Amino acid sequence: MHFDCFIIGAGAAGLCCGIRCALAGLRVAVAGAGMSSLHFSSGCVDLLGRNRLGEVVFEPFGQMQALAAACPEHPYSKIGADAVKSGLDFFVDQAKARNLDYCANGDKNHLHITALGKVRTTYLSPDGVYSPRIEEAFLNKKKVAVLNFAGFRDFYPELAAANLKKHPLFENCQITTGEIKLPELSRTGGSVRELRSIDIARHFDCAKDLGPVAEQISRLGQGAQFVALPAILGISNYKSIRKSLEDITGTIIYEVPTLPPSILGMRLDEALRSRFAELGGVLLSGERVCGGGIEKSRVFSLDLASRAKISADNFVLATGSFFSGGLASRLDSIREPVFNLKVLANQKRGNWYNPTFLSKESHPFMEYGVMTDSSLRGLDAAGRAVENLYCAGAVLAGYHPVREQSGLGVAIGTGVFAADRIIGQANNPNNS
Ligand SMILES: Cc1cc2nc3c(=O)[nH]c(=O)nc-3n(C[C@H](O)[C@H](O)[C@H](O)COP(=O)(O)OP(=O)(O)OC[C@H]3O[C@@H](n4cnc5c(N)ncnc54)[C@H](O)[C@@H]3O)c2cc1C
Structure with missing residues (x-):
């Protein structure tokens, strides 16, 4: 089977990327080894709930310029506030196409109540929230x-x-x-x-x-x-x-929103999967990609657990973080297991975590992930951009989804951004 785009990972990042590609008329497949983090999340889309000082943010887009200056490796800094906004607008439309209504407070964050009775900010919520x-x-x-x-x-x-x-x-x-x-x-x-x-x-x-x-x-x-x-x-x-x-x-x-398993997250997962399928996308549920070959800075082969033979012009790595197996830790190392991409991580185990479990500083490993160029193309072990491999979502380095409350915002924004790069190339192959 040959695809224009093959996406590894069926979470919010992979599915939003797949929906965008399918809508553009590309032949696209998404392989997901298991459940995504959506089943554990609140179902509300956090964009940027806290700044670097830990202060509550009500105008997330207003903070992105300062973020770009202070943290150039942050995914928002790489793709820009406009792309983030357009990705989130796209997400709202696609959820709506499956009868799932998400509401925002204009461009500002709004408040919602958690299961523990805390009042916290988020950017997009299901209309029951x-x-x-x-x-x-x-x-x-x-x-x-x-x-x-x-x-x-x-x-x-x-x-x-x-x-x-x-x-x-x-x-x-x-x-x-x-x-x-x-x-x-x-x-x-x-x-x-x-x-x-x-x-x-x-x-x-x-x-x-x-x-x-x-x-x-x-x-x-x-x-x-x-x-x-x-x-x-x-x-x-x-x-x-x-x-x-x-x-x-x-x-x-x-x-x-409740503790996991989260029904609001499951509604969203179902909406994204069914939207992708109704647009003609091929969803390979339960399919694990065990490895991939890179030669001359291009992905040329994938090793699927089912042994299915596939090829594609472009690939997207959207395998999530440690939680979903997108990053793997050994006693003395942290690696990306499919392509062995270059990771931004301190390789000394003692530096991975904060000894105070509930410290406000949180844990350094939360910011570890794969390194990319400014177009989100993954870097191979030697640090060269892999021309036909984009990375999206929680597998990316340079941001802290918990401390800054940005998990689904990054997943959706970067997933749609990666799709747009691939669509742009498909429409204009000389622009690689
Ligand atoms: C408990 C919890 C609560 C959260 N709550 C919120 C919240 O309320 N709001 C918010 O905005 N964010 C929240 N987040 C963060 C947010 O859910 C994630 O940042 C976001 O969903 C990541 O999406 P993703 O698509 O990048 O990765 P994931 O959702 O992790 O999906 C990765 C997918 O890749 C698959 N995969 C991995 N390796 C392979 C492989 N080799 N082959 C094939 N498939 C593979 C996995 O099975 C999975 O389907 C929460 C996260 C957690 C863990």
Whole structure:
């Protein structure tokens, strides 16, 4: 099989890159060895939530010029603020094409509530987490209810409410808590404390009668400007479920992003995969790329676990960081396992981490990754740019997704940027 573009890694970076290439009419495949980090993320797209001084950022694009001057190796510095913005706009459109609505506060960050009741910034949120009407309720609330489903073990309304009360936005607001019983699940016997987000989401997807749940929301949330529930109201039918509950109760339902497995992240993963497939992209799920050959500064072969024979004009490495196997550590080294690309990493193990686990400085290894030229082309072990190999997402060096809150912003921005370079070359082959 021959492709115009072969993408290694089926996370946000690889899939956004694949969707962009497919829309441009390229023959494109994405190989993903396993689940991506989306299943663990909040589902909200962080762009730049904190600056280098650790201060909260509300105008992320306004910070990017200073970032470019201070950190030229940062992926945003390489691709530029305009490309980041255009990548995120593209992402919103593609999610919408699969009926998944993401909302932004213009070009600014907005606030959302975490499962622990912290109020934190992000840039794009699913419309159950942020929308103009939710913002209105946020600003004018006098009473809020935080409710859980009986048996769901990863959300604690009392803890969330206690933390919320500490935030200036909520200090003068009455916060009540409570628990909703799901009649069908309580009839199954055994310990109801064993329910995970996915169990309850599947239950909602098949629920025939939302009346009993709506009745409890109305009773427990009486008078509240919004009712905060863990975001587990279905994976596929969540829109109609949320709308039905809001119509019956007359209350805004606020979906609080949960701990992993994250239903909001799974909705996004499903939307990106199905968008890619409907555009004619070839998705090789469960396919691991074990290695790749580079000769004369070009990738010329790939070694797939299935032993399928493929060739391509261009390749994209979007294999994620340590978490997804895009970077591998040994006792005394850190390497990129597919092409053995040059990595930006301190090779002395003692320098990889901060001895204080929860230090504000965080851990140096979070910034390790593959090195690229200014077009995001990977550098081989000798430091030469590989002409037909682009890198995108968490495998990249030079940024700290946790400390600066930029994980999905970098993944989407660089994934779309890599696609545009490849599309540009396909349209104008002399421009390599
Ligand atoms: C627990 C957690 C919570 C997070 N929360 C947020 C959040 O709330 N907001 C936010 O913006 N960011 C968040 N992030 C960061 C964000 O999710 C990631 O930065 C981003 O999703 C990275 O996307 P990616 O496509 O680069 O990599 P990944 O999502 O890691 O995907 C890499 C893919 O490559 C595949 N792969 C790896 N090696 C191979 C191989 N050899 N062959 C084939 N496939 C391979 C993997 O199986 C996987 O499918 C979070 C991250 C984690 C871990």
